Amino acid sequence: MDRYFTPFKVIRKLIISLLVVAIAGWLFGYTYELIAAYLLAVVLWNSFYQLKLSRWLWKSRTTQPPQAAGAWSDIYDGIYRTLRRTQIRRRNLALILQRFREAAETIPDAGLVIENDGTLVWSNKLAQVYFGLQWPTDKGIRITNLIRHPKFIKYFAEKDFQEAITLNSPVGEKREIELRIIPYAKAQLLVIARDVTRIRMLERMRKDFVANVSHELKTPLTVMQGYLELMEDPKALPPERMTKAIADITVQTQRMQLMVEQLLTLSRMEANYQESFTEQVAVGAMLNALVTELCFMLEEHQVQLQTHIDNELLVLGNADKLHAAVHNLFVNAIKYSGKGAVIKMSWQREGEQACFSIQDNGPGIGKEHLSRLTERFYRVAEDRNSSTGGTGLGLSIVKHSLESHRCQLEIASTLGQGSCFSFRIPRELTLTKD
Numbered sequence: 001m002d003r004y005f006t007p008f009k010v011i012r013k014l015i016i017s018l019l020v021v022a023i024a025g026w027l028f029g030y031t032y033e034l035i036a037a038y039l040l041a042v043v044l045w046n047s048f049y050q051l052k053l054s055r056w057l058w059k060s061r062t063t064q065p066p067q068a069a070g071a072w073s074d075i076y077d078g079i080y081r082t083l084r085r086t087q088i089r090r091r092n093l094a095l096i097l098q099r100f101r102e103a104a105e106t107i108p109d110a111g112l113v114i115e116n117d118g119t120l121v122w123s124n125k126l127a128q129v130y131f132g133l134q135w136p137t138d139k140g141i142r143i144t145n146l147i148r149h150p151k152f153i154k155y156f157a158e159k160d161f162q163e164a165i166t167l168n169s170p171v172g173e174k175r176e177i178e179l180r181i182i183p184y185a186k187a188q189l190l191v192i193a194r195d196v197t198r199i200r201m202l203e204r205m206r207k208d209f210v211a212n213v214s215h216e217l218k219t220p221l222t223v224m225q226g227y228l229e230l231m232e233d234p235k236a237l238p239p240e241r242m243t244k245a246i247a248d249i250t251v252q253t254q255r256m257q258l259m260v261e262q263l264l265t266l267s268r269m270e271a272n273y274q275e276s277f278t279e280q281v282a283v284g285a286m287l288n289a290l291v292t293e294l295c296f297m298l299e300e301h302q303v304q305l306q307t308h309i310d311n312e313l314l315v316l317g318n319a320d321k322l323h324a325a326v327h328n329l330f331v332n333a334i335k336y337s338g339k340g341a342v343i344k345m346s347w348q349r350e351g352e353q354a355c356f357s358i359q360d361n362g363p364g365i366g367k368e369h370l371s372r373l374t375e376r377f378y379r380v381a382e383d384r385n386s387s388t389g390g391t392g393l394g395l396s397i398v399k400h401s402l403e404s405h406r407c408q409l410e411i412a413s414t415l416g417q418g419s420c421f422s423f424r425i426p427r428e429l430t431l432t433k434d
């Protein structure tokens with residue numbers, strides 16, 4: 001049925017009904033009275049439904065239209081249908097908005113929407129964390145009042161958003177944030193920020209590493225080049241200086257070789273970091289073998305060794321990595337503790353953990369160095385030609401190898417009294433021989 005009203009339909013209906021009433025009035029002899037009564041009834045009927053409509057629209061909370069008769073029923077239904085359509089559209093829009101918000105929260109970057117003049121319109125949670133924003137209190141505030149970093153204020157004022165900028169987070173100075181502004185919609189800007197602390201740290205580490213390796217290789221190469229130049233003229237190098245030259249070249253070659261080996265060990269450890277605890281390692285036997293192997297060094301340095309080793313105590317882990325750790329700690333103790341020193345090496349159960357410690361009564365290490373000892377190439381004495389011939393890589397190898405056994409290197413040292421290097425293998429990796 002066509003429920004749509006046209007002027008023609010309305011007029012036709014009125015004329016027909018008036019004609020019917022007029023004919024009925026003429027038949028009964030009350031033409032005008034009946035027409036007047038009919039018109040009054042039409043006005044009252046329309047007023048009644050208008051009133052009902054107005055009450056429904058303004059007072060009632062339900063979307064369901066009230067009961068109506070005749071043409072008013074079609075009008076009520078029409079309004080109801082429009083209302084429902086708007087409602088569904090609004091619900092769909094709310095759903096889209098909700099999905100957009102959820103998506104904006106899941107992206108790993110911080111996002112802010114600002115007006116062209118800098119007024120803050122919207123921000124996701126990460127942006128609130130990175131820039132310490134209070135939401136929704138900060139909504140409507142200019143971005144330059146919220147991120148007051150001079151670099152950002154200049155960037156925003158210049159309106160040249162081709163490049164990203166890096167700043168320290170206003171919340172934690174250590175956090176580095178890379179920030180980019182992208183023109184968005186008609187008069188809005190999208191600010192995207194991400195935490196680049198780790199990336200920047202890795203970049204710095206890589207640069208330092210290359211600089212360190214080049215620096216470390218330069219010294220021995222310069223020494224060798226110097227001697228080679230001298231050797232070109234046999235008169236310039238008498239036999240006794242020649243012997244010294246060969247000895248020096250040998251030391252430098254050995255140092256370079258050691259450094260390359262240690263660098264390879266480190267990169268191997270980094271490459272296969274995954275923990276594999278399937279191998280049973282007899283650390284006691286490993287330490288006894290090490291003592292035999294390094295006996296000559298103990299004699300050379302005139303160092304006394306006391307051991308306290310539990311041969312029954314095993315570890316689930318990687319034998320090569322554990323060997324690298326204890327070997328480096330043992331060699332260091334011999335190298336650095338000096339003539340006549342006493343070294344105490346212990347491998348014992350402590351509670352549910354297995355504890356290794358190597359203690360010496362050597363010169364000890366200053367407090368200021370302790371936290372940096374496991375950094376690559378870090379040495380207490382900066383003398384690259386020293387008799388100890390260290391590379392500064394030994395303790396970083398120890399650190400790496402222990403990390404893959406879920407433990408850390410502990411260092412205690414007092415100047416003039418000696419040092420103690422130790423680690424504790426956690427309970428779940430400790431076994432006893434049956």
Ligand code: ADP
Pocket residue numbers: 328332333336337360362363364365373374378379380381389390391392393394395396419
């Ligand atoms: P290196 O190849 O120089 O021995 P390491 O990383 O093994 O490098 O050690 C870093 C520094 O720690 C050494 O240069 C040394 O100064 C100091 N060190 C290590 N062990 C001892 C120790 N037992 N006594 C005193 N100093 C030590």
